[in-house]
Amino acid sequence: MDYKAILNAIEKELEHFDPGGKVPDYIPELAKVSADKFGMHLYCINGDNFYFGDHDERFSIQSISKVFTLALAKKYGGKKIWKRVDVEPSGDPFNSLLQLEKENGIPRNPFINAGSLVIADILISELENPKECLLEFVREISDDPTIEYDDKVAASEQTNGYRNIALVNYMKSLGNIKNDADDILDFYFHQCSLAMSCCQLAKSFMIFANEGKTLRTSKKMIGANSAKRINAIMQTCGFYDEAGEFSFRVGLPGKSGVGGGIVAIHPGQYSVAVWSPLLNEKGNSEKGMKALEELTSLTGLSIF
Ligand code: GLN
Numbered sequence: 001m002d003y004k005a006i007l008n009a010i011e012k013e014l015e016h017f018d019p020g021g022k023v024p025d026y027i028p029e030l031a032k033v034s035a036d037k038f039g040m041h042l043y044c045i046n047g048d049n050f051y052f053g054d055h056d057e058r059f060s061i062q063s064i065s066k067v068f069t070l071a072l073a074k075k076y077g078g079k080k081i082w083k084r085v086d087v088e089p090s091g092d093p094f095n096s097l098l099q100l101e102k103e104n105g106i107p108r109n110p111f112i113n114a115g116s117l118v119i120a121d122i123l124i125s126e127l128e129n130p131k132e133c134l135l136e137f138v139r140e141i142s143d144d145p146t147i148e149y150d151d152k153v154a155a156s157e158q159t160n161g162y163r164n165i166a167l168v169n170y171m172k173s174l175g176n177i178k179n180d181a182d183d184i185l186d187f188y189f190h191q192c193s194l195a196m197s198c199c200q201l202a203k204s205f206m207i208f209a210n211e212g213k214t215l216r217t218s219k220k221m222i223g224a225n226s227a228k229r230i231n232a233i234m235q236t237c238g239f240y241d242e243a244g245e246f247s248f249r250v251g252l253p254g255k256s257g258v259g260g261g262i263v264a265i266h267p268g269q270y271s272v273a274v275w276s277p278l279l280n281e282k283g284n285s286e287k288g289m290k291a292l293e294e295l296t297s298l299t300g301l302s303i304f
Pocket of ligand 1 (some may be wrong): 061062063064092095113157164192256257258259290
């Protein structure tokens with residue numbers, strides 16, 4: 001497959017594509033990011049890699065971090081996590097409170113905010129220093145010790161985090177949160193603030209494309225079965241109430257974040273990350289989705 005030519009074609013095709021939408025202003029730090037950033041980086045399972053544009057610039061990965069924390073929780077929390085978080089698509093916005101009341105505080109899946117807050121709670125119970133452990137994990141899978149939390153972004157979200165504060169307290173009232181709400185929120189805002197480039201994201205997501213193994217060292221970071229299950233949840237829940245649309249248009253497991261990033265993987269083939277900050281109404285990067293749709297159209301390959 002000539003990925004170089006394909007990425008060149010995507011870059012050219014989308015050069016003047018205006019996705020509409022807006023950068024998120026409920027996290028003031030993210031509203032400062034220039035809307036015209038655009039980059040893409042693809043890593044093949046054999047290490048070949050291809051890229052264009054702002055592929056090397058770090059941005060706030062936001063909800064993409066929910067995949068990393070789920071991987072860690074599966075590692076340290078085992079099967080018992082599924083008693084506290086379900087694996088069904090929500091069909092509702094990522095920060096919705098709606099289903100929690102009817103469903104006894106059990107979030108629909110680990111990739112909506114409520115679900116990721118429960119995963120954060122589990123990690124706080126299981127790990128001595130969860131923030132450090134997450135950072136080490138992400139640095140190891142991306143083979144890059146320079147990855148950091150962005151404290152400014154975390155603080156910015158904290159000042160406006162009413163929804164997440166409500167979610168965690170509501171679940172606590174229903175008995176599905178064990179630790180102190182402030183500790184959970186601090187961990188969650190930090191995981192979302194991780195600053196990574198498309199290059200680093202594509203490399204790190206190779207564990208999901210390659211049966212749990214890292215790209216350069218082939219170190220097994222999660223079990224192949226875990227990777228399989230996490231990919232299934234990305235496929236069905238990675239884009240909230242737009243998961244069906246992403247599956248229909250792109251046909252790969254993926255995860256988005258309100259920083260404008262999207263990562264997708266083709267198991268056994270490649271992992272790819274794209275960044276364009278303008279978000280559609282569902283909170284997903286419209287140009288990013290378009291770029292990935294082009295990718296699977298031009299390669300003629302998806303998981304379907
Ligand atoms: N930190 C963001 C929030 O909780 C993450 C949302 C997202 O990326 N979809 O609202």
